[in-house]
Structures are given as structure tokens and as C-alpha cells.
Amino acid sequence: MTILDLVEETATSLTSNKVRSSLTILGIVIGIASVIAMVSIGQGAQGAIQSSIEGLGSNLLTIIPGTAQPGRGIISSGRGTGQTLKNEDADAIRSLPGVAALSEELQRRFQIISEVGMNTNSTVIGATDEYLGVRNVMLSSGAFLSGGHIRSGARVAVLGPSAASDLFGTDDPLGKTVRINKIQFRVIGILAAKGGSGFFNPDDTIIVPLSTMQKILAGVDYLSTIAVTVTDKNGMTEVKDAATALLVQRHRVSDPDFSIISQADILGTLNQVTTAFTLFLASIAGISLVVGGIGIMNMMLTAVTERTREIGLRKSIGAKSRDITVQFLAEAVVLTFIGGMIGIVLGSGVAFVVSTFGGIATRVSLSSVALAFCVSAGIGIVFGYYPAHRAARLNPIDALRHE
Amino acid sequence: MKSLIECRDLAKSYRNGDLETPVLRGLTFTIADGECVAIMGPSGSGKSTLMNILGCLDTPTSGTYLLDGRDVSDLSDDDLAAIRNEKIGFVFQSYNLLSRTTVFRNVLLPLVYAHTSRAHRETAASKALRTAALPDTFWSYRPNQLSGGMMQRVAIARALVNNPSLLLADEPTGNLDSKTGESVLAALQALHRTAGHTIILITHELAVAEHTGRIITIRDGLITEDVTVSRPRIAKTA
Numbered sequence: 099m100t101i102l103d104l105v106e107e108t109a110t111s112l113t114s115n116k117v118r119s120s121l122t123i124l125g126i127v128i129g130i131a132s133v134i135a136m137v138s139i140g141q142g143a144q145g146a147i148q149s150s151i152e153g154l155g156s157n158l159l160t161i162i163p164g165t166a167q168p169g170r171g172i173i174s175s176g177r178g179t180g181q182t183l184k185n186e187d188a189d190a191i192r193s194l195p196g197v198a199a200l201s202e203e204l205q206r207r208f209q210i211i212s213e214v215g216m217n218t219n220s221t222v223i224g225a226t227d228e229y230l231g232v233r234n235v236m237l238s239s240g241a242f243l244s245g246g247h248i249r250s251g252a253r254v255a256v257l258g259p260s261a262a263s264d265l266f267g268t269d270d271p272l273g274k275t276v277r278i279n280k281i282q283f284r285v286i287g288i289l290a291a292k293g294g295s296g297f298f299n300p301d302d303t304i305i306v307p308l309s310t311m312q313k314i315l316a317g318v319d320y321l322s323t324i325a326v327t328v329t330d331k332n333g334m335t336e337v338k339d340a341a342t343a344l345l346v347q348r349h350r351v352s353d354p355d356f357s358i359i360s361q362a363d364i365l366g367t368l369n370q371v372t373t374a375f376t377l378f379l380a381s382i383a384g385i386s387l388v389v390g391g392i393g394i395m396n397m398m399l400t401a402v403t404e405r406t407r408e409i410g411l412r413k414s415i416g417a418k419s420r421d422i423t424v425q426f427l428a429e430a431v432v433l434t435f436i437g438g439m440i441g442i443v444l445g446s447g448v449a450f451v452v453s454t455f456g457g458i459a460t461r462v463s464l465s466s467v468a469l470a471f472c473v474s475a476g477i478g479i480v481f482g483y484y485p486a487h488r489a490a491r492l493n494p495i496d497a498l499r500h501e
Numbered sequence: 502m503k504s505l506i507e508c509r510d511l512a513k514s515y516r517n518g519d520l521e522t523p524v525l526r527g528l529t530f531t532i533a534d535g536e537c538v539a540i541m542g543p544s545g546s547g548k549s550t551l552m553n554i555l556g557c558l559d560t561p562t563s564g565t566y567l568l569d570g571r572d573v574s575d576l577s578d579d580d581l582a583a584i585r586n587e588k589i590g591f592v593f594q595s596y597n598l599l600s601r602t603t604v605f606r607n608v609l610l611p612l613v614y615a616h617t618s619r620a621h622r623e624t625a626a627s628k629a630l631r632t633a634a635l636p637d638t639f640w641s642y643r644p645n646q647l648s649g650g651m652m653q654r655v656a657i658a659r660a661l662v663n664n665p666s667l668l669l670a671d672e673p674t675g676n677l678d679s680k681t682g683e684s685v686l687a688a689l690q691a692l693h694r695t696a697g698h699t700i701i702l703i704t705h706e707l708a709v710a711e712h713t714g715r716i717i718t719i720r721d722g723l724i725t726e727d728v729t730v731s732r733p734r735i736a737k738t739a
Binding site for chain 1: 619663
């Protein structure tokens with residue numbers, strides 16, 4: 099039996115029962131499409147998180163008071179409660195080799211009222227003039243805090259774009275005033291939109307001079323964050339170790355009472371999370387693929403029973419067991435192949451729709467398509483083999499007599 | 502004349518648990534090349550089992566069966582399939598045509614399994630269909646569009662397509678009315694007379710058996726009679 103004969107036979111038998119063939123194909127289509135869609139959504143989410151973390155500033159070390167608690171990860175630490183991180187610590191770290199820039203920050207949430215009467219509850223960050231460079235933030239209009247503002251404890255504020263629209267709507271906030279904790283601040287600049295990073299929206303912030311924040315708004319003398327940019331990406335570990343040693347010595351503690359998080363650590367953790375998430379989605383989709391495979395097996399077993407006489411006849415005119423096996427296997431593989439093709443197209447379509455209307459970035463990778471393809475062919479072979487084998491084993495005499 | 506089939510002490514029994522049921526109990530006979538023989542017997546006589554063995558669909562429990570000089574009583578399934586493909590043409594009572602494929606494709610199917618070239622298949626199938634006297638207008642039909650007599654002609658054409666040494670017809674007229682049955686017998690007789698095919702006709706009807714040159718009668722797994730028909734009936738073409 100040549101390949102061409104096989105194609106002819108397969109086409110004849112599959113088209114002779116179109117409804118059943120299409121329903122069986124549908125099972126595979128759903129399985130493959132969901133695998134493709136799920137994996138691409140997962141990978142897209144991974145990519146989006148990765149780029150937004152990198153957007154927060156690469157080469158970044160974040161020093162926060164309190165230690166990360168085991169099991170709670172690095173995200174929920176004692177920030178906001180620890181009072182051990184002081185301005186002098188920041189000055190000491192600034193002089194370490196390998197430190198390019200450093201941003202001292204103290205953040206709190208406050209209720210803010212604008213002069214036009216709108217209000218919002220937002221994060222107020224006390225920062226220095228180095229904030230922009232370290233945090234990789236751009237200014238869209240006006241000016242940022244200057245050294246003078248910091249030294250004099252000026253009552254000026256730079257609004258994030260979300261905060262600006264929450265407080266002023268469509269009005270231009272530049273030169274207008276906002277009241278934070280009943281203290282009046284003049285708006286001198288607006289930040290460019292950056293997009294949310296998932297846990298903290300950098301657009302929904304208000305930046306004021308650190309001195310004003312510490313002395314007037316919060317009335318404290320500590321920092322909530324020291325963000326450090328490192329000159330060389332490969333030198334991250336050295337700077338981290340040096341800063342750890344320095345702070346341990348300055349705080350006169352045996353174990354660090356602070357945490358230093360590098361952007362790479364966050365990225366690694368989040369990658370783990372998104373990978374697990376992708377795997378989880380893919381395995382749910384995989385279940386539907388297995389169900390589709392069982393559909394194939396079911397159809398092929400029915401076909402073998404229905405066509406017992408045909409198998410008997412084929413054997414009596416000289417078909418060998420192998421010929422019969424190959425014929426039935428080919429039918430199963432063709433079904434899954436067609437299903438796989440349609441599934442890939444449909445799954446990519448779903449991914450496209452999700453990224454267009456759902457706002458989740460998706461990425462259909464070649465590897466997931468290749469995987470889906472191999473899996474569908476594999477399902478055809480695995481689930482087609484048993485029925486094919488059963489057909490091939492039929493005794494021609496009994497098969498010919500089958501009613 | 503050289504003998505095409507040589508059976509010595511052919512026996513077949515079926516085991517059902519501890520019970521062994523003998524179906525054929527030692528048959529010895531030969532059939533020469535070019536003969537037209539009827540194997541006759543009532544149902545349960547063992548003639549179907551004999552036909553299965555002669556058609557290489559089954560192997561005997563004991564005894565030997567030489568087909569064309571080759572001992573086929575102990576071959577594997579795939580070897581038997583190859584022999585069926587090469588040397589035997591089957592005509593079944595219920596035609597056993599593939600209903601979803603055309604007449605033409607049905608006829609050339611044995612050649613698909615014989616790994617012959619496409620061109621050869623088509624010439625051989627056309628030739629076989631002409632020999633079986635099926636007009637070419639019907640070649641692209643599906644079997645279920647044909648009458649019983651026509652379907653049996655298609656089956657005969659399929660049996661002939663690989664130019665077999667032996668044509669085995671199992672109750673070929675069983676599903677047909679007497680007139681159409683007669684025409685199928687006429688087609689078989691023509692094959693015997695003009696092309697010299699060896700034909701074995703399995704039947705339980707004496708009237709059908711009398712169309713052949715020799716009648717072997719089986720009863721309870723034994724040959725009870727082996728007679729030459731001095732003047733075979735001539736079937737009338739419809």
C-alpha cells in the first residue's frame with residue numbers, strides 16, 4: 099500500500115461519515131486551541147511583567163527596613179513600620195564603590211484634596227532630585243524637585259498622571275495647589291505615564307521633597323526605601339554585599355534588620371510564579387486534549403466494529419496485519435492533524451482577541467505551536483493505536499461473517 | 502494434468518474449553534489445474550471450514566494442503582495473506598463489496614495490497630471488469646446502486662483482477678433469484694471454458710453443483726461422494 103493509496107483510503111472513510119469525523123475533530127480542536135491560548139496568555143503575562151519590572155529601572159537595588167519573612171516572600175516585608183533606615187545610612191551607601199545614584203524615599207498614603215475640590219487617596223513619596231534617574235521615570239510637563247526644594251523643605255509637589263487626573267480632571271494642574279494632610283502644596287510638574295507593575299501603580303503617586311515629607315507631613319526621621327542604581331549590572335552582588343556589611347555595622351546588629359532586593363530577585367520570583375501559572379493553565383488545557391484523544395479512540399473503536407466485514411474482506415484479498423494497522427492509524431492521525439491545525443489557528447485567534455480586547459498581552463510562541471502540533475500527532479498515534487491494533491488482529495473468517 | 506490442490510488427511514477441529522469438536526475428519530483429494538469442481542454438502546457438513554482452508558483463510562489442525570505445489574498448512578497469517586493475494590480469488594455469497602468506493606476501485610483493491618503500479622492496476626481492473634461482462638457505464642457507480650447480479654459480477658471481477666490460480670466461490674448464487682443466479686453461473690462457466698480458470702464452487706444446491714464438471718459431497722466432515730458430471734448443465738446468460 100503506497101502513501102497515495104493510504105491517502106485515498108483515509109479520505110474516503112473520513113468523508114463517508116462527515117458528522118462523526120467533524121465532532122471528533124472538534125474535540126481535538128478544543129484541546130489544542132485551549133493549550134495554545136492558555137500558554138500564550140501565560141507567556142504574554144510573563145513578558146509583560148518582565149518588561150514592567152525592567153521598566154522600574156534596571157541595575158536597581160532596593161533597600162527596605164525589616165527582613166523578609168520566610169514564606170511571605172520579598173513582597174510583604176516590614177516596610178513602613180521599620181524605623182531603622184536613616185538618611186545617614188543613605189549617605190554612607192552613596193560613597194560605596196559601584197554606586198551610580200541613590201534615591202532616598204519615604205512613602206505614606208494620604209488623603210489629598212485639590213483646589214478644584216476633587217480628592218483622592220494616594221501614595222505620597224518624599225524623594226530627592228535623584229528620584230527620576232534612579233526610578234527610571236520621565237517628566238511630561240513642568241519641572242521636577244530641585245536640590246533647593248529639598249534643602250529648603252519647599253511645599254511643592256510633582257503629580258503622577260493618574261493622581262493628576264483624579265485631582266484635576268482635564269484641567270492643567272501646573273501652578274495649582276493641592277492639600278495633603280491640610281498642608282498646601284504647589285504643583286510644579288507632572289510625571290509621564292509608566293503603567294502599572296501589578297502591585298503598585300507608579301502613576302498614582304505624588305512626589306514631594308523628602309525634607310518636607312519627613313519634617314512636616316510624617317514627622318519622622320527615617321526612610322522607607324533606599325533605591326540604589328549600580329554602575330555595572332555584573333557588579334550587583336558586590337554592591338549588595340558591601341551595602342549589607344555597611345548597614346549591619348552602622349546599625350550595630352548581628353543579623354541584618356533590613357532587606358536588599360535586587361530587581362533580578364523580583365524578576366526571578368515573578369518568573370517562577372508566572373511559569374507555574376502557565377503550567378497550571380496548560381495542564382488544564384491538556385486535560386481537554388486527553389478528552390479529545392479519548393474521543394478519537396472512541397470513534398476509531400466504533401469504526402472498527404462497524405467495518406469488521408470490510409476488514410475481513412480486505413484481509414481475504416491479501417491485506418496484511420500491517421496494512422490494516424496503518425490504515426486505521428492513518429485515519430486517527432489525520433483526524434488529530436486536522437484538529438491540531440484548526441486548533442492552532444483558533445487558539446492564536448483567541449490569544450489575539452484576548453490581547454486586543456482583554457488587555458492582557460499574549461504571545462503565541464513557535465515552541466507552543468510546535469508542542470501542540472507534536473502533542474496532537476502523538477494523541478492520534480497513542481489513541482489510534484489500540485483500535486488499529488484491534489482491527490489488525492481480527493480473524494478474517496469471523497470478520498467476514500460479522501453481522 | 503498437474504494438480505493445483507492436493508489435500509492429504511486434512512483434518513480440522515475446534516476446541517471449546519475441554520471439548521474438541523472435529524469438523525473435518527481426514528479428507529484426501531486432489532483438484533487439477535483448470536478443473537471446475539463443486540463442493541456440496543448440507544449446512545454443518547464442514548464445507549465452509551474446508552473452503553476456509555482451501556482459501557488459505559484458515560489452517561488445518563492436521564494433514565497437509567499443497568496449493569500449487571507449496572505446503573500452506575503451516576504458514577503465518579501474513580504469509581497466508583500474501584498467498585491469498587497472489588493465488589486466490591474469492592466470490593462471496595454476500596458480495597462483500599466496499600459500499601463507499603466505486604466499482605472500479607473495488608475491483609482494483611487486491612492490487613493495492615499487491616504493490617503493483619497504478620497503471621497496471623487500472624488496465625488489470627478494466628480487463629477484469631470486461632471479462633466479468635460488466636458494462637463500463639457502471640464502473641464509476643457505487644455498489645449499492647447496482648442490482649445483486651451486477652454486484653456479484655463486480656465481485657467476480659475483483660476475484661479475477663490478480664489473475665489467481667484458484668477462484669473460490671462460496672454460494673455465489675445464494676442471495677440471488679434463480680434467473681440472476683443462472684447468469685452469474687454462466688459468467689463463471691465462461692471463465693472456466695474460455696480462460697481455463699480453476700473454479701471451486703461451494704454450494705448446498707445440487708442444481709447449482711451440476712453446472713460443474715465434478716461434485717465432491719461432504720457429510721459430517723468426510724467425503725461421501727466424489728463424482729464426475731458427465732454432462733454439466735449449461736447456464737443460460739440472461
